[in-house]
Amino acid sequence: MPNALRAGFLAIAAILGLGPLAAGAQTLAAVKARGTLNCGVSQGLAGFSDRNAQGAWAGFDVDFCKAVAAAVLGDPTKVAYVPLSATERFEALRAGRIDVLSRNSTWTLEREVALGLMFAGITFHDGQGFMVLRRPNVTSALELDGVTVCVQAGTTSADNVADYFRANSMKLQLVTLPTAADVVQALDGGRCDAMTTDQSGLYAERLKLARPGEAVILPDVISKEPLGPVTRADDLQWFNVVKWVNFALVNAEELGISASTADEAMRSAKPDVRRFVGAEGDLGVKLGLDAAFAIRAVRAVGNYAEVYERNVGARSRLGIPRGLNQLWSMGGILYAPPMR
Amino acid sequence: MSCLATRVHRTLPVLSMLAAALVLAGCASTPAPVAQPQRPQIRPAAYPVSALVGSWGIASYREDRDRPRTETMARQHCRTPYVITPGPTDGIMMHVADDPKAYELTLKGGADGKTYLGFETPPPHAQDREILSLTENVIVMRFIAPDVHARYGTFVYVRCPGGAQAAAPRRT
Amino acid sequence: MNRSSFIRRLSLVAAAGFASLFATSAALAQAAPPAAMRETMAIGDEPGRVSTEEVIIREGAFARQLVFFRSTEPVGTLVIHTSERFLYLVLGNNRALRYGIGVGREGFTWSGLVRVSRKAEWPDWTPPPEMIERQPYLPRFMAGGPGNPMGSRALYLGSTIYRIHGTNQPETIGHAVSSGCFRLANGDVIDLYSRVQTGTKVVIRHAATL
Secondary structure (H helix, E strand, O other): HHHHHHHHHHHHHHHHOOOOOOOEEEEEHHHHOOOOEEEEEEOOOOOOOEEEOOOOOOOHHHHHHHHHHHHHOOOOOEEEEOOOOOHHHHHOOOOOOEEEEOOOOOOOOOHHHHHOEEEEEOOOEEEEEEEOOOOOOOHHHHHHOOOEEEEEOOOHHHHHHHHHHHHOOOOEEEEEEEHHHHHHHHHHOOOOOOEEHHHHHHHHHHHOOOOOOEEEOOOOOOOOOOOEEEEEEOHHHHHHHHHHHHHHHHHHHHHHOOOOHHHHHHHOHHHHHHHHHOOOOOOOHHHOOOOHHHHHHHHHOOHHHHHHHHHHOOOOOOOOOOOOOEEEEEEEOEEOOOOO | OOHHHHHHHHHHHHHHHHHHHHHHHHHHHHHOOOOOOOOOOOOOOOOOHHHHHHEEEEEEEEEHHHHHHHHHHHHHHHHHOOOEEEOOOOOOEOOOOOOOOOOEEEEOOOOOOOEEEEOOOOOOOOOOOOEEOOOOOEEEEEOOHHHHHHHHHHEEEEEEOOOOOOOOOOOE | OOHHHHHHHHHHHHHHHHHHHOOOOOOOOOOOOOOOOOOOOOOOOOOOOOOOOOOOOOOOOOEEEEOOOOOOOOOEEEEEEEEEEEOEEEOOOOOEEEEEEOOOHHHHOOOEEOOOEEEEOOOOOOOHHHHHHHHHOOOEEEOOOOOOOOOOOOEEEEOOOEEOOOOOOOOHHOEHHHHHHHHOOOOHHHHHHHHOOOOOOOEEEEEOOO
């Protein structure tokens, strides 16, 4: 935006009295006063939130907790991790036991409206896919006509796969099995030549196969499972903090700012980079933080690509390709509004 | 793998030089004992070592069918010649594989009738080259260590025009 | 692939050791590399040290695999993301065949659109002058073949020195390395070579600069 225009806009904003919204509940102030971020995570999901050999929490979702702590408190270690089961996770957030839920939870309308929660964004675009064995010529889910597919009983995956085959006029031979372990065993043993669950799950299950290198996970994604951090709906200020920490990590990747280039970024002459690191403007202050909140988050955990590759991507055991979670400009759909 | 291997290989000539130096130092500092330490048996080579002195275009090949064009390419690369100069004693200054330092090497006759190029140790030594052919203007040689030969192939040295002068290598 | 992962681990350890031992050597006393190359693996510039067998990477993220990839480029286009160390062959319908690559110093020097101008099996190798300066014992020209650092296949890009080539050092895949351009494991570059024609569009992209 040209400077004259920007000045005009700010003047109008001032006349209308559009200052920072008063928060319904003061989560930000409470976190600052407490000096610790209470972050809800899973009870153990490899790559996302799990305890490592030293007993410390690690993973994609854990790094998001660290990024928020670094942005808000200036220290990524000031996090109290609260492991939560699927059934207790939202109630723990509603009851104020945690400040933010960072636990592979799918964003749906019902969860926001009925539970009074808000998803602050999408950190991981998951979705249902297929893993194929013994079918070297299959390169697309549309070529699965007549293939026997294993799926866990009682999951949405079972309904989705039936819909998908019907919509594409393919014959489905579905084998429904009680547990996830049964499904991967059946695939390995030859009872079926394909299995289906969410993509992130397929990469985890692949490691359990006798010869993981022979399995092909098809690039097709046939359902939407957007995962992201959740806050209470009555605290817009805190919601914005969490939302923009996520956007900051994505914008950092797009701008070429990483943990190893943070110092270089501080000296950059590019306006976008200068605003990001807080050398120009007062974006952080408007959020109720300080100018350096974004670069602190990047220094703590790296940009989105670094967080992804380290925990679930190319530098991890899971090796999940970026896929949908690649930047919008690089082959994926990851998109963060600009920081200005 | 590569880096570790590089280090190991790089240490080899240094070690052998050290060993050689120690032996020599031992000889020099000991006041003439009754029996001279027996010098290793090195037969005279079929060619004088001075035949190697000069500026050479060097290239390498693996398949015999590539030999003619490799020779052509060697000639073309006289713009970055490999320069062989006389050494301080009887040898010539050249490199061994994977070591940027030049050493004094010499031509040696082997018991097998072949001609070797390397340190003044009885051939065949791990760091020797075997001279496959030598004329006034073209020398063909190979490293005798199988892994080194596998990586570098067979070398063709083609004498550069006016090659007796030591032209300094220059950037192009 | 136990051997390969062993080699990789070994080489990383060795790279660190090598870098500290020879930190002042001419090989490393170059101008500061771009940010993308900070964690450069200092590979020996000698002709390939490891097996010359035609290695295909079969496991892990750098194995050739189908991935989701949105692209407006026509089917058949190659897209190289240097920061990710991946090369994508666009298949259309939001899919690509992805190969792990190693990116050499030259691979970071240019970005944009080029075309495959020539293909070669077991390409010849002409070491660059600065390499000759550091390693005066190198042949100035090496006819193609196993052991040649250019590996089993090469795709030459435009009229530049840019090229996609093989390597005898498959443990360098996934890394920024000190020499070369875009390298694939020998078996993988043979596969890519068979799918790509002369004239194919190649898009090269780096991380944004600061």
